[in-house]
Amino acid sequence: MSQQPPVRSTASPRPRPDASMSLLTNVMDHSLDDGYAQAAARRGEGGKGLPTTLRAKLGLAAALLLAAVVVTLGAAQARISAPTLAKEREQLINRIQNETAAADTLQKNVDALRDAVSTKQRDVLEKHGGDKAELVALLAGATAVHGPGIKLVVDDARQTKQSGGNGPRESNGFSDTGRVRDRDMQRIVNGLWQSGAEAIAINGQRLTALSAIRAAGDAILVDNKPLVPPYTVLAIGDGERLGKAFESSADGQYLHVLQQNYGVRASISAQGDVRLPAAPSLLVRTAQPQEGGAAERGTGTGKGTS
Template sequence: MSQQPPVRSTSPYPSRPDASMSLLTNVMDHSLDDGYAQAAARREEGGTGLPGRLRAKLGLAAALLLAALVVTLGAAQARISAPTLAKERQQLIARIEQESGAADRLQKNVDGLRSTVGSKQRDVLQQHGGDQAELVSLLAGATPVQGRGVKVVVDDAKQSKAGGGGPRESTGFSDTGRVRDRDMQRIVNGLWQSGAEAVAINGQRLTALSAIRAAGDAILVNNTPLVPPYTVLAVGDGQRLATAFQDSADGQYLHVLQQNYGVRASVSAQDEVRLPAAPSLIVRTAKPGKGRS
């Protein structure tokens, strides 16, 4: 009986003696799970061992916690300081009211003294005016006056507002729909030239020393701020004065303001107008009376 020759391996590598124990060999060679091995490798490389997404979430949570802490502290501080701020505010309001009352009392005192001085000046002017005392008092604005005259009412345009422009723009008033100080100057000068004997604007009697100026958006007459509408009263020959003013260059100027810029104005003759005396008279020169050194 013939024998079969032994089977030889065709693999170029010799077979391992422990080939039949491959499972046990794998356990011994890989004692750690792959995930643990990767974490250990990252730790050895200096990492925190946490995934990037988890680190971002933890950072966001920490930022939110810090913001909440800051807001809470701010609210607590505001609640603590609120009574103190309210007390300081009340004290400030009380002080403002007190100072305003004191200013009002001082202003009344000034007005009273000014009226007394003006009355004494008018008395002296009448005493030493000779035969022309009444005329001098009238021209100086020292006495109230009444009689026939003209009433001119001027007001801003309905749509006027600050910050306009156009050909009337200036450093004082930039809005073309607002009445300016030089508009009132022209109106008053036109009334004087048309024959007015006495003029007043909103109760402010005009004299040779009166000034019509601007302070911001306000018009000052005798250093007193006025608000629109501006009522100009002039003593004169009623209808004749009104006609002469409307035909004058200044009357035409007022008409242009109405037509082109919407300024509201009216001119009417009056059977009687009443003008107060000037608030005070300024003495420019003084001479001693006779018999006095």
């Protein structure tokens, strides 16, 4: 009977002395959790390891948080300052109302005084005018008048001309030759006076012997009141005779030149009844007789518009 060789068994590794304390060993070997270790590594790399979407969400959340803080602080500040602003606004409104009421009262006083002065001036005209009181009042513009006359409408050219020359209408720096000037209206009014007009008004503004037609920029002023085109001139007199006399006068020919050369528009027509208001204010001036003269004190009524 053959003898079998003895079977040798492979020696197994010796167990660790701390094998029975595997839990404690694991805690000692891994004192820091893997998740915390990864987060610490990302922070060390400057956040490069964070996904782009996550970084965008974090930035948006921070922006929204900052906006919410700003809005909250603004609302709190507005709530705190609201009573002060409301009080200041109320004080300002009260002040405006008080000043407006005071201005209205002063304006009423001015109107009343102006009416009183006008009444006294008209009384003076009637008192010192004698048998010519009505004529004096007419020339001074003290009373409203009506009667036959003419209507003369003067307006700027439709397309004003721009000229670089040095003609008579380019003086004072003006180059818009198609625009009616104050000197044009002066000549027209003086021409009407010389042609026999008894009373004249421009755009409802009554002219007197002391009225002045001036310019302020491009505006025309009559007794410091601005007028706008078209300029409607109403004159009382014999309509047909007055119109023909004016058209044949030097000032009428001047207006005709403005029409032909510069496109200024003008039309004249006789009227059966023209109504003119009284002058808004009167200036009564008296003349003293010279030595050796026997003239009485009277009201100056010489015609002419400067």
